[in-house]
Amino acid sequence: MYRQRAGFTQVELAELLDLKSSKMMQLWENGYRLPAASRLKKLVEVYYRRGVFTAQRERQEVHELWASIKDAFDARAETYQTYPIFDELWFETIQNQEEEKKEQNLPLKAPEKASSDQQTALMGSPEHLALTRPNNLPAPTTPLIGRDREVERIVELIIRPEIRLLTITGPGGIGKTRLGLQAGSRLLGHFGQGVFFVALATLNDPALVLAQIAKTLGLKENANLLPDLQAYLRDRQMLLVLDNFEQVTPARDQLITLLEAAPGLKLLVTSRIVLRLYGEHEFNVAPLPLPEPGQLALDHLAANASVKLLVERARQFRPDFILTEANAPALAWICLRLEGLPLALELVSTWLKLFSPQVLLDKLEQSGSSRLQLLTGGPRNLAGRQQTIRNTLEWSYQLLDPFLQDLFVRLSVFRAGATFDAVEVVCASLFSSDITVLEGISLLVDHNLIRVVELMVEGETDLRFEMLETIREYGLEKLDQSSQAKNVRQAHAAYYLGFLKKAQPNLHTPQQPVWLDRLERDHPNLRTALEWLLETGPQTLTRAEEALEMGVVLGIFWNMHGHLAEGRKWLGQILAKFPDTRLDLRARLLNNAALLASRQNDTPEATRLLEEALVHWRQLDDRRNISLALNNLGIMAFQRGDFDRARQLYTEGLALKRGLGEPRGLAVALNNLGELLVTQGQLDQAQALFNETFSVMQSLGDTHNMALALLNLGKVARLQGQARTALPLLLDSLEKLLAIGDKFNLAENLEELAWCLTLPGFSEETWTVRLAGAAAALRERIGAPQQGEQRDHYKQALAITRNNFSPETWQRAWQEGGQTPLEQLGKNFSAVARTWPVQKN
Known part of the structure; x- marks a missing residue:
């Protein structure tokens, strides 16, 4: 509305806001993407200067615009941060700047919401009134687990005066019906004529929706059903919970007709498909929160909603079933495998009467088809579509028109999501001038079969489209049958x-x-x-x-x-x-395989692979790669402790590199030669080579090799006993390795930092243990044990530090380092270590 009033095209406004493309504007206006608060401020400033807000109502209109985006952001269940509140001081500054006021106005006070006490005084106690209000809400047979936040939010939205139609959306099995019933029960005290649950799951004819509503309310069906319903509802304050609206969506216009006739009526709809009605507010339900893979301690898992639901439902079949240290990790991974989808967790819980959690997890991991086969056997008092996951997904699939069915099936080929570009290319033959990729994707988002995920890439948001893995496996079945x-x-x-x-x-x-x-x-x-x-x-x-x-x-x-x-x-x-x-391709693969083998200390296999690669490159007379193979064979000789052979190979490779005039390859070879010199105690010469390597890599913008050169310079400083010099070098290397994600060299960096902290001038021994624990855990995860004599010297240094700790304190710090996410650990340590006053030796 405001953009058209301002007279901007999407392209023009995108340029004013410094967006990379107008596609982001389209996503904002379609509601599939929400602007960050900084972007929204810039948008408001553009509109304010353009004069699009109504005179004397500028603040109110900006407030309303901000509130609508904040509400939409906060209602997205997968988001656990809240949108910033409206910044009064900022807006006051904009007004002052634009209107060139000589006197600074104080910011207006934000409209205050009625307190809970004031609402109670106006309405009476909702809890008390709920006991007397008419309703047909079925009593729950099991407790609702892990959804308190969602229920609270739905209640908050429904009682807002401006919201009269709220649609709870989400994929099949996410728990929409149960949320609607729980919220309806909580809302009884707010509606004088009650809350009524209208079950639509058995209807296939949209023309029968009004009759079902009338039947629920006890009205007689006749030829004038719509006028009768309008008359009945006109003066009533009532909430209708319309469940499973997705298969009768053509009847959605009738909902507006009822709302227009009855100002006291509100509708809470559950649907797998957003209704796309004017005035509709959507509350999308996400899966239950999942346990963190690195946080599998019993106390963490006992508080996790997915694990709590799985354990609670398992007790229906095994009353003595409890969460223990022994079964907790397997139960956590079952929840992760099923992505926190409540129906999937409830269905899989039935197998815990036959299998241990670990055996059940193994069966889930066997194949995609076994997962769908296991997710069966729901209670017979549930609808047929809810008794197996496959039935639930088939129900959603049949709601799609043929084009969307085809698109859904094709999209299942993507694992862990895809970008716009990938979808456009892979599904190119499906799209025509009549429908765009964005339109097709948005319709599947409306059906809650795919979800939009926002990622930060180079400071900008990027969108990916993902399916829950359970939904994807169903789509793959369809794809393989096509x-x-x-x-x-x-x-x-x-x-x-x-x-x-x-x-x-x-x-x-x-x-x-x-x-x-x-x-x-x-x-x-x-x-x-x-x-x-x-x-x-x-x-x-x-x-x-x-x-x-x-x-x-x-x-x-x-x-x-x-x-x-x-x-x-x-x-x-x-x-x-x-x-x-092709020999050139095979040789390059052999070289890559050799490097991976060497990382795992499989030096004989790495040497064999490199010798074969060298034969191929000599056949091709590929001097650049001959020098690469010689250099890497030198690394293998170095790892075997054959330093003379290593120097010979390095020297031969260096001669070829110098002749080729290739600065990066030459710098890598110099770095390797420097590592050999370190082992032989020639630290000054090694330091010079590492400095030269760093300078070359810095000029080329090669962050990875810069990090390795800094790591080696830090190691030299540590061997020289220069803590003041070693620590900042290692910290710079750490930050670069974290940015790149080089886990192998990150493990060595953490070990060097821990080792550095054992030098005189440091008293932070707890950090020594944390860093060492993180390095050990990382090496175990990637399967890369320490190499050579350095391993023994490192363990000796840690043993001395260990004498200053009790076994319990050491173990606690060691586990803390191993369980903390690497990026968090690295940032925390870097922030602390850069403030330490390091004493001179």
Whole structure:
């Protein structure tokens, strides 16, 4: 409304707001994206200067605009932060600036909400009145778990005067009906003529909706049903809870007719589909909160809503079932596997009378089909669609028109979501000039079969579209049964191969952290694409080369992000499956596989792979990669303790690098030679090489290799006993490694920091233990044990520190370090350590 009043196009307004594209404006106006508070302030300023707000009502209109966005933001159940309140001082400043007032006005006081005491005085005690108000609400047979916040919010919204139609939306099995009933019960005291539950699940004909309402209210059905209902409701203060409206949505206009005729009427609707009515407010229900994978202690899990629901329902079948230290982790992972979907948790709980939690988890992990097979056997007093997850999803699927059914099935090929660009490319053949990607996606969002997830990328929000994994597995069943499965999977694989090719040149540039983060985010899709290429690859040479090309880039990513065992598995499969492909591709895969093996201390296998790669590169006379293989073989000799052989290989590789004039490769080789010099005690020479490496990498914007050079410089300073010098170098390296996500070198960095804190000049021994515990936990997760003599010296340094702790205090600090998320631990330590007054030695 305001944009049109201001005379701006979406493109013009996007430029004024410094948005990257007008697509964000379209998402704002369609309600699929909400502007951040800083963006909203800028938008208000633009509108105010344009004079679009009504004279003398500017503050009120801006208040209303802000409140509508805040309410929409706060109502999204997946968001646990609240939107900032309206900033009166900011708005006063805007007024003063624009109207050029000479005297500064005090900010107007925000409209005050009536207190709970005032509301009680006006209405009487709702709790008392609820006992006398007419209703037909069924009494619950089980307690509602984990939904207090949602019920409170629904009640708050319904009692607001301006809200008369509230739709509770969400996918099947999310608990919409139960929320509607619970909220209706809480609202009895607010409606003089009561609250009535109108069950629509058995209706298929929209024309019968009014008759069902009339029947619920005890009215006789006749030919003049609409006028009779309007007359009956006109002077009544009543709430109708209309349940399962999704299959009778053509009747939605009749709801407006009733609301217009009866000012005291309010409607609380549950539906898998938003109604898209003027005046409608939506409350979208998210799955129950999930346990944190790294926080599986009993006290954390006992307070988690998903775990509480699973345990409570299990007690219906096994009265003695309780949450224990032994079963808590398995129960937590069952909840994670089922994504906190209440119906799924209730259905799977029935199997706990036969299986232990760990056995049940193993069965859920076996395959996607086993999950849907296990989610059956609901109570017979539930509707048939709620007795299995498959029935629930089939109900939602049948509500879609053929085009949306096709789009839903195609989208199930994406794992862990997809961007607009990915959907556009993979589903390109489905779209025509009559419907856009955004329109098709928005309709599936309305049906609650996919959800919009906002991510911050380079300071800007980016949108992904995700399915709950249970919903996706149902879609995959449909896809595999269709004739389009092969084409869709090929399009998916081709898109992500292109994505990797786009990423590859950015993996050694200043954009490195951004692209590594993108690869991590789409790692599930990359796995899916690679898996499909391996299944179908032998059919064509092209398919085989596509698999090798994916492996080349993924090998770099797996190495940097610590996916060592997984990367070795995939690369081993590719090399075994396609032995007779292009030598250049095979050699690069061999090199990647060798680096992953070396990270896991499998030096013999890494050496074998590198020697084979070197043979291929010599056959191709590829001098650049010959020098790479020589350098990496030098690392293997270094790990074996054969320092003379390592120096020989490094020197040979360096000679080739100098001839090629390749600064990055030369700097990497110098860095490796520096590590050899450190082992031999030549610290000054090593320090010079590391400084040279850092300078080169800094000029190239290579954050990853800058971090490694800083790590090595910190190590040299630590060996020299220079705590004042070592700590800031290691902290700079830590921050860069966290940004990149290099788990292998991050573990070494944490160990160096812990080691550094054992030097004279530090008294923060608790941080020593935390850092060491975090490093040990990280190495265990990625399967990368410490290497060489350094391991023994490090343990000796920690043993001395350990003598200053009781066993219990040491263990507590060690576990704290291992269980704290790495980014949080790193930021906390960096913030604290940079303030420490380090004493001179």
